[in-house]
Amino acid sequence: MLAKTGDDVWPAKDYARIPYWLFTDEELYQQELEKIFRGSTWNYVGLDVEIPDWGDFKTTYVGETPIIVSRGKEGELIALVNRCGHRGAMVRRETHGNERTHTCIYHRWCYSLEGDLIGIPFKRGVNGKGGLDATFDQKEHGLQRLRIESFKGMMFVTFDHEMQSLHDYLGPLNREQIARIMCKPIKVLGFQKQIIKGNWKLYQENLRDTYHASLLHSFFVTFGLDRVTNPGGTRLDESKGHSFVFNRPDPAAADTLVNEASSQVYASEGVKAERVNLEDTWFLSFHKQYDDDMRLYLACLFPNAHYQQMNNCLNTRQMIPRGPDMFEVVWTVFGYEDDTEDLAELRKFQANFIGPAGFVSMEDAEVIENMQTAFRNEREACAVVEMGGRGAILTDCDNKVNEIPIRGFWSRYARLMGLEPTGAER
Template sequence: MKPNDSLAAALPRWPAAFNQVPKWAFEDADVFALEHERIFRGPVWHPVAHDAELPKPGDYKTVTVGRTPLLVIRGDDGVVRAFHNACTHRSTRLAMAFRGHSGDIECPYHRWVFDTRGQLRSCPGEAEFPPDFKRADYNLAQPRTGTYMGLLFVSLHPSPPPLMDWMGHMAGPVRDALGGNGRLTLLGYQKVRYQSNWKVYIDNDAFHAPLLHAAFRILRWQGGSGRQSRLPAGHMMILSEVAAQPSDGGLLRDPSVIGYQGGAAPRNKAAAQAAGSSLLAFWPLTAIANHLDIFNIRYANPVGLDQVEVHYAYFAHADDAADMVRHRLRQSSNMIGPSGFVSLEDATVFLRIQQALDTDPSTTFFLKGYREGADLTETKQNDEAPNALWWEHYRQMMGFAREEA
């Protein structure tokens, strides 16, 4: 038995009831350590960048998957690659900035220089290295990668499933969300660090939306006929119904900030007018969101047991007119930004959940839309019960045994 198998076996058992989650899953340091091996380094694909974020050769961004820092850079040959963000000599972190541009990659410690394709180009003192030293043996290490519609995925597992098999039925909706061709223009980023375990963030259900968020009440989210779909591999799709021309009920000085101007992807415009909001969530963390004319990719990663950082990357479609781009920017900052209609309310609740975990009862419960033995793969847009399927996938990935019923 591996040490981490012993750890999983030593933890309390998972509740027998399918709609219950143990609170220790959010606050146990050993669980958090095990997640990095079983999930973030497990047989999972993690979206890390879109082509539009790196338009020119030498453009790069840094990301972290679990505890592993990565460097994503467009090479001088136009290819976007991901590398472990560490010098192959003594494991010094290379790039520190979130984004930047560089003609090469230099390690500050011993001045090893790599080109934008990750190849070791120079290293001082090479004449005194062992006689069998070859630069090609010290090129930057690469995780496994795959691309779909301009979106780059990485896996830290030695043998992940094929990307398209892992994505499954998400592929079509992702293609539509990305405009059918993946041609996007980056508008900018916003970064939010939530003071909670990463699973508190991802457990944020659809039930709360019309109850917590005044903005969603304005959008008449309550009572919509949209649907949630839970897919194999833990993925989720939510198509939520809101009014195409929502009324603010006199609450906003300028109601146009929540107006829909038809900025959905061309392949998906009719669906967006009927639905108004879509969320495509890859297991475990990253999501593609389209709310009215807001289009973003939400890259999230835990930065500690009780903190999770989310980078919201906002996009326009490549053929958007200038007025639509301005509208997207304005709507994005007012709705989703750090001080927008939505994020502040979520951040407050996440913190309050984290502060109250060491309490009785020892589990949390999913109730709305739940019936024992019922199929939860297709449910109403405001149900919370489908979250239980995310947790079942998590339980299986982590190797936690259930209590006997």
């Protein structure tokens, strides 16, 4: 049962209460696929270094729609729906490859890189019998073409041929931060994939939730990578849907990362800050590469993209919904072409922060599955999202004990879904 208006959905106009049914409702999920993933959003689909040459392609998804992203003869990017115009089979099944045409395995219908239908076996039948009627118009049965643009090597696709450019969609906050991390030619070091049995919006909340980072993730707090006592904060763009959370090293703990006064703050809150130890601390070493002192940040791009620096581990994440109670995360770990061997090795090692068996991200998956189980059939109760205060959603916060970016996500979500309450506090 889907509520008809925003006023029916939201108990609080500032999105400080999130009804749990929003994470489980099948009908709502179908509307999300239509209004968000096939609607007016740019969806991250990968890095353009994955397909450098003419004919290179990768397959992925926008929402639940399978797509092919490929490189044309002139170096242009092409995005097509990966579904045969004949009977609907996925034309490409490989994750990556290089071909000048795409041929469906079912009946060998063949398409150009641009998606035009260029070959149909037995089109005129055999010996004048069977085949297609002369009225069949081959031009009408190509692969559906989508809009694709890239910014500093990150590729995005949209179903909406009318909406604003990717440049405008990203806005100044993302353009600045993507330019920082994509400051020179990059090299992909590897991929990780993870299926999480929870609703996709729990992941979007999790990555905007700077409050949980040093409470759920023992590794962060034990080794001083992310403590609420470190300088840091949250930034939102004007739409409130994109966010950026960041953390700078504690100036009082420059070498060891961990400072005693900070540990006392955690102890006074009943949190033990030193539960584990490392035999070899090389894993925590940091090679400074940028003009600023940021060592840990995570950017969230509405609806499905994330890019991150964790010490020297650089990665992007693409989130793909797979029904109301499941989603997939594709992690792409990268470095720069001119990295020394040692630095590339360190980046690969530090990729152990992330992914299904990482020192950090495994815990996010666990807690999301735990939440989905806890409110599976709940139709009334709500989550409480008040850390950092209520009311208008602030774009700039100089502390990390706040949940404001989560309210920002819901504000943009509600507008796109046509479910904004009367008098909404944005």
